[in-house]
Amino acid sequence: MTWLSLVTLCFLYNAFCIPLRSSYPYQTTENWIYWFMVDYICDAVYIIDMLIIKPRLRFTRGGIQVKTLADTQKHYLMTRTLKLDILSILPTDFVYFAVGKKPIYRMNRVLKINSFWLLFDMLDNSFANPYAIRIARTLSYMIYIIHCNSCVYYKLSAMQAFGQIAYLENGKWYLNKWVYNNQGNAYIRCFYFTAAVATSTGNNPAPTNVIEYIYMTCSWMMGVFVFALLLGQIRDIVSNANRNREEFQRKMDLALGECLKQETTNRVRDWFIYTWQQQKTLDEKKLIEKLPLKLQTDLALSVHYTTLSKVQLFQDCDRALLRDLVLKLRPVIFLPGDMICLKGDVGKEMYIINQGILQVVGGDHNEKVFAELMQGAVFGEISLLAIGGNNRRTASIRAKGYCTLFVLAKEDLNDVIRYYPQAQAILRRKAAAMLKNDKKSDEKTEKIKQQAELEDRCKINPRQVPKLITLIANMEEMNENKGVRDLKKAIEEETDKSRRQSIYYPWSTLQRDDEDEEEWNEEDLSSVGEDTDIEPMENHEGPMDDDVDPMEDIDLAAEVSHSDEDDDWEKPGSSGTKKLHAD
Template sequence: MKEINKEDSNNLEEKKEEKEENLNEDKTVNVENEEKNSTQSPLPPPSYRNIETTKIVVEQADSISFEEKNNLLLESPPIIPSPFLRSPSPSPALLSSSSPFSFSSQNLSDNSSQMSFIIREKLHEFAKDLRRRTSAVREELCREPTPTDEQAEEDEDEDKDEKRRKSGERRPDQASLMSLIGLHQEVKSDEIVDVPSRLLPSNIDPFSKLYVSWLSFVLIAFLYNSFVIPLRCSYPYQTRSNLRYWLFGDYICDLIYLVDLTLIKSRLTFMRDGINVKSPPEMLHHYLTSGVFKLDLFSLLPLDILYIWTGPICAWRIFRLLKLPSFWEFFELLDSSFSNPYAIRIAKTFCYMIYIIHCNSCVYYVLSAWQGFGQIPYNYKGKWYLNKWVYNNEGNAYIRCFYFTAAVATSTGNNPAPTNVIEYIYMTFSWMMGVFVFALLLGQIRDIVSNANKNNEEFRTTMDRALSECKRLGLPEHLTARVRAWFLYTWEQQRTLEEKRLVEKLPLKLQTDLALSVHYNTLSKVKLFQDADRAFMRDLVLRLRPVIFLPGDIICRKGDVGKEMYIVNNGILEVVGGENNEIVFATLTEGSVFGEISLLAIGGNNRRTANIRSKGYSTLFVLSKEDLNDVIKDYPDAQQLLKKKARQMLRKDEKGKKGAEESKKNLIERCRVSCDLRTPRMLSAVAQLLPSKSKTVKQLLEQPEIKEEKEKKKYLKRWSTIPYEFSDASDIMEERKRRQPLSDRKEKIN
């Protein structure tokens, strides 16, 4: 056996090459034979052969290993290459042996036939499964989905994707070919790569807080370069001892520039044809083709390498100032983010002013150093003088030069006169800059301040006009004071008197969204509108309007026809009664609703049942009957639902009233004590003996004394809550007197 294996190993490579050539020549013939064999001749019965050691590793099929040792293998028909794979399997280049013995040519052919048979069967199963899936998808597309089904499917897909991401599995549409046909890949433990989570999202919204926060770092780096580069080029603040600190700050700013160029700007989303594009390739292409990319790229030119030949001259970093668009973008985002952007605009203008003075002070120091800091005398009309126009190198150089240039730019006067041509040119340029540039900046500041106070000025003008009209009409002082109080409270709460006009400038869809966010939760608390159609509620919230009531205002009076429904937004209302509304029956606070039944006028209930007064300043949302009818005509189902709920609420109120009346009657009955006394039997017997028309009988039956006492008690006990029929001590004494015999009473009278 060993001798045969040695001979086979010597001729193995030649046989492999011959077999590969034969298979390549018969590729087309085998495809036709496969179709004929699958339809005409069945597969021959398998035979069993004992193989000592077999190991086949198919690297092309995603490193799938097929190993058996001392097992029985099925001997299948000769290999038929699949037209789907387009290559015979396995090829000689993919065969390897791990045992000390080599394969024979017959064993190789049998194993190749076995693998071909398995792959062919798996392909048939894959085709059946694909047809089944196609039919299921076609049926699903034909069925019209409901919004709830779509939402459920989206949620289910998101949950499945999340589980796959956590487990590291692939989605079905991302599965490999070998996994689809049933040959799953075995991944070795040492080949598993742990992909770290991304520190940055794949796309960044240019209006998000994340991007604004990053721009703040870019702004700091830009301001550092803008102020430090002219400073180090002119003033002697860069020395050998502190050079490493300056270089450290320079390269930290360069790192920020580089991160902004490579990781941030290339991930910014953008609008195209009204659609927010979030595709990474498109975002990258949009950034690379923009002018901002060219400026960002030039701002990172590595001219610092010239330090090797020229020394650390900071002027080579002048291109870092090309990051100016990031400065503008940062302030624009802040301007649109804050509700009061005037402070941001003033800060931006102030930066311009300070930077111009800073650069001018650097030029002034260079001129002073060039002229020896005033130590070189000059001749004027035959006399020699020291130059007092330049900086004399005393005190803090930067502060003194900054003060001089600020005084020149603002034209405050009392400045030294220039002594030569260069000084005259510098002073002329500084004055021109002060006249035009600073005038422009100061005018911009004036506009910002005036716009900030524009609403306040309009409010004051409107209130003064209204108060003047009240005075012209001769209105009472207390009424004028109420007008003034309304203006002041409205301005304090809203900061505008034309809130509705401002909202009307927005699109209808945006108006609806604003109204929903403000009023929907409030309107949904009303029992009448609970469980109503959301579309109906969306149209209804647009009709709510806020109304402000002053302290003591009567919102509605008892008996008035109800045409509005009120919802308390803030403040306290009182349900009052009595002659002068001095009795407070109940208190209504935020969220309370009243007047909703009168909107539908079910059963003629359109009258107010109580007086409601505002205790302090109150803001109410009002819905009128006309607005409700205008909206509800388009929703017949909602109309029926509202009427049904209104009837239920009326029946519930009637039951409550009846229950209260019955409980009141029961309480009165329990508290009542009868004071009626039975007529004595003797008197009844006497009355029966006497004629029925006798006056004595009538007097005995009527008992006028008791009636008179009862009438007196009604007026005497008006203050008491005890029923009038309740007997007290005086009643008992009177009854005892009546029970006395007539003879005893006559004696007392005599």
Template sequence: MTSFYFTDGKNMLCISLSTTLSSSPFVLISTQKTTPQGFQTNEYADAQLQEIVRKMRERATVYKEKLKDPVLSSPEGSPTAYEKKEEKKEEAEAKPEEDHYCDMLCCKFKKTPLKKYMTYLQLPDSIDSYTDRRYVAWLMLVTVAYNWNCWFIPLRFVFPYQTSSNTIYWVAIDIICDICYLCDLLVFQPRVQFLKGGDIISDKVEMKKFYHSSMKFRLDVISVLPFEVLSIFFGFNPAFRANRMLKHNTFFEFNDRLEAILDKAYIYRVIRTTGYLLFILHINACLYYWASDYEGLGSTRWVYDGQGNMYLRCYYWAVRTLITIGGLPEPQTLFEIVFQLLNFFLGVFVFSSLIGQMRDVIGAATAGQNYYRSCMDNTVSYMNTYSIPKVVQNRVRTWYEYTWDSQGMLDESELLEQMPTKMQLAIAIDVNFAIVNKVDLFKGCDTQMIYDMLLRLKSIVYLPGDFVCKKGEIGREMYIIKQGEVQVLGGPDGTKVLVTLRAGAVFGEISLLAAGGGNRRTANVVAHGFANLFILDKKTLNEILVHYPDSEKLLMKKAKVLLKEKGKPAPGPPVQQPRGLAGLFGQKQETPKLFKAMLGGKGKAGLAKLLQLKRERDIQVMPQETEQIILSNREKQKQRKASKQRSSRKVRIK
């Protein structure tokens, strides 16, 4: 307890300061008036002391509320020591990353530590084939080996490209492909997780048993059998490696996993379909050279004559045959006729299937854009039917174009409606939670309530110049700026820009909980450019708050605080506070003129000024009013004299 005493000769002020750990700081103020005989109390000092007591009580009440409900405290409080420790930890973690930069020539690049490389390359005990990117990279390596075998085994079997001088190179690449096959068979596939009764199985024994009992394991085993051993008895022949083409399951699995992680999967689908067409033409070119070699090179006009690049000439023939361009030499022998007929049938079937698949891929890729075009065309047709003004039509077209360019769709809710509620919530949290969490009105509320609110937010795009809300309207929505800017207009003519709100700002939140006229818009809000806003209406919020009564009470408290702050006048320029006792008693009120005249001099001089002011005030009375007063007084005197005379006459008569 600490006490301070101040005196001005007549009054003594005692201020006692007390702080405790269990309660807020409070101030005890007491005034002890020493009123000696012959002196009067100073009313001005007494009023100032009462004002100080009132302010101190208000301050103590505010501190008590903050201790009871810390959520209502200012968010700009001083950071705690724990936050400082976290900042130091982050700085300490950031320093090692800066050390891993290497300078080479004139460039500076980041070098990842070797430990991180080894940790990342370490093979896990179980592999999630849907999310593990390392597994997708491994499948790509196996797919490259599979495509090598599919393209070059027929080529080496038919065309005389493999000779004794380059056999070592072909064999070296074959060995590398076989190593990839073996690693996939022995290391990766037994670690892949699988589903059983809706549960993800990650046990080593169970995963091995599941893989060994599958058809994929049997095909993988057959694809790595070393039939090249037969070359000891029959000579080297690439046909002994034909079993390598049975590992097609890995190829299709890689396609599925790659399409799942690509942003624009339709591009890969087009490339893959084109690869199918080129591979079929490649097989047909190999068959044509084999048929020509069987008949004899240059024996007839239909077969390959052996001139030029053999592969390109045969591939050109395969393209013209499968696409049925025509203009080819007529087959002469029965073998040539049968071969050509099979080629025509195969070409019509395969080529038409590939063209149809290509059309489906491109159609699926442009389905959203076609829907956007159809919606826009139908809207324009509707506006033309009812003769909508061109200005409105242009704004509608602008809205369609901007919405499609910025979002890639017209309505995001249509896409999310197909997903389960939990997935919708997960996406909404990642996209919108950071924005909603900045709203002071919802700080301290139940997290589950905020999650429910995220699912109810609606996204709306406003064009430049659109009024988001107008002054005097009844506010039923709260707005959160997702992208763009809005301007708050005011002033006498309503065109002065008071403030510009940018992404992450919130306005209209008081209207959600205000009552008794507090839900009226106080200013015009206009979109400065293209603005994407989230909207939450009052009805939706009330439906959510039914299940969260504690959050409802907290929101009501905050709404009252915001309404009080809203009613306060705008803060002016800072005023320099006086020091000493002048700051304690506050600013003294202006003394009336009468007291100034009385206190302006000393003794008779002050009294003379007072009498002079009184005379001047009497002189200001109008002459007519003075005459009326004098006449009325004379008439009263005459009436009194007449009444006295009458009374005296009556006495004489008696």
């Protein structure tokens, strides 16, 4: 395309400059050498293109591209392009020796117009939006026609001395105001006049002679037919460019008219606008439905195959299966806050994130965010096969922002997989293994959770010391204070006492008094039940009532009243201390 652009540039130079130099006084005796240098450089480009480049261009014969040099040369010799190239390079410059240096005799260089058309055809096929290229091509035709017409107008003005020759009308002499008066920039003024005449705009001066009448008639006819045709082409190009937009706007207006609530209307409008920005259409399949199935598959593979092959369920599957599945993927756009699926719903689709971020949420109002799924993530693939009836969603998924997902429906998978029985067995086996691993992981997580709850429930917490007191005791700058040291010592003793008590009585958090603890530690419990003075139950006279406590009628005060004078009973902690033990 680079060489073709160079050839086209040379063609445009000849097409515009040859009429310009032939009419306007831009080629003079001082600068003609520079014009001629550029002319012959363009001629050299023409010759190289005809002798070296064109004979090597490939062509199609019988549906097969021919690349051999002998065949391409023979094909070029038989085309009409060779004849036009030869005519465009004929050395008409030799006429200069007879009539002088008049560039108009080089007008045959314009026959290289095939290069101009070929370049615009290639640009039209190369750009995703070729409407601008088509408009530029049509405008170039209009500009060139006005350019050539302005050159003729200037030449007619020069022939009539730029209006200085008077003409007789109704017995009076008038100066010709129709021609250019040689004031200001000649090219701009003449170009403006011819453009106004061709488009029939402005108050054009009346012609004064036959030549001027013929010129004006041809200009008006050109404006009526040629320019109307070119403007009609531009209108069609612009209309085709906006056709999809108008159809999209019509469908959006119909959808918005069905909405009753303002919130729903805003969300529907946002969805339409975002869809147009991303896809420029509401249904991508309509764009390729006219293509052959092979091209549709290749186009879908170029877009979806890499993404689909990353799905764990479809790894190591037959490539033919994936080729059929990519045709079933369809893009779906979700707005911020849309719920993709809810926990407990029946799963009928698998999702692949193409663009955006999704959130795994939970809670009564989906206020908790457990994780985020990025581009390329896949979820819902197990529900496609429904192994063991596991076709329920295990989590709720919400769109964080605008998201584009590829969706594979369960019906589409079943339609494709029935033709691949071996792949069907592999998919079911892999799905069962994935489901088993998920169950093991869930059981392990649940077991760890239960163990943690049990440990937390059975944990024995010693009596805690207030944090404020501990903080004060641990301050380094106050360690030298006697009061602080005493406080710290008291805290340590209290902590040791609590720990010792929790060891002796691990089944209870009740605390015993210090005096009782010392008595229990010093007492010998070996004689429990030996030295009791309680009379046996059989010596008790009278009937035994089931509701009466057997220990209720024992008069313990009578047993010990005779020893009130004994000092040993009134000295607690002495070596002769006695206590009453009841079995």
